[in-house]
Amino acid sequence: MTTIAVVTAGLSQPSSTRLLADKLAAAVSTALPDVKIEVVELRDLAIDVTKNMLTGFPSPALRAAIDTVTAADGLIAVTPVFTASYSGLFKSFFDVLDQKALDGKPVLIGATGGTERHSLVLDFALRPLFAYLRAEPVATAVYAASSDWASPGDLDTRASRAGRELASRLSSEGAAAAPDSGFVPFEQLLRAGE
Numbered sequence: 001m002t003t004i005a006v007v008t009a010g011l012s013q014p015s016s017t018r019l020l021a022d023k024l025a026a027a028v029s030t031a032l033p034d035v036k037i038e039v040v041e042l043r044d045l046a047i048d049v050t051k052n053m054l055t056g057f058p059s060p061a062l063r064a065a066i067d068t069v070t071a072a073d074g075l076i077a078v079t080p081v082f083t084a085s086y087s088g089l090f091k092s093f094f095d096v097l098d099q100k101a102l103d104g105k106p107v108l109i110g111a112t113g114g115t116e117r118h119s120l121v122l123d124f125a126l127r128p129l130f131a132y133l134r135a136e137p138v139a140t141a142v143y144a145a146s147s148d149w150a151s152p153g154d155l156d157t158r159a160s161r162a163g164r165e166l167a168s169r170l171s172s173e174g175a176a177a178a179p180d181s182g183f184v185p186f187e188q189l190l191r192a193g194e
Helices: 016-031 042-055 060-071 088-096 121-132 153-170 174-181 186-192
Strands: 002-008 035-041 074-082 106-113 142-145
Touching (some): 002 060, 016 035, 016 074, 016 153, 035 042, 074 088, 074 153, 106 121, 106 153
Parallel strands (some): 002 035
């Protein structure tokens, strides 16, 4: 069975960040029915993450969360936007992972914020973070502003597309299904021009 870890860094309960994470997980489950979803709620691990940053030793709860993320076949990572970037809690969690823990792991990235103005956080903060960690983000990232929740039609469409892309990467037919996303890697374009 395919396993997806969902890391969500919302601070309130309920949180729009968790709502987006659940929406993305549901989209992947729809596209890839035989999937196990395991949620890591960073709000519950905030003190453990901080103590690990100071001591270098994870608590049992943090160790379980780290193991969930590193053992998963794929990752959904969603953060609220603070000061035009991901939250400190979100970044601190990924800082405590082994540097090679996400090598080659497909990841669907998402973020939430008050206005659409912060949507560039996906490309200017989250993609570089996961590139550094050598993960492989899918082409479609999903940002949800407060206004998206009032009439979620477009948000549902974007979530569905991103879910299909992650599911396609995780399925055994991933290579055959990838062209449906419309995304062609830059390296492939270069080779085509030779």
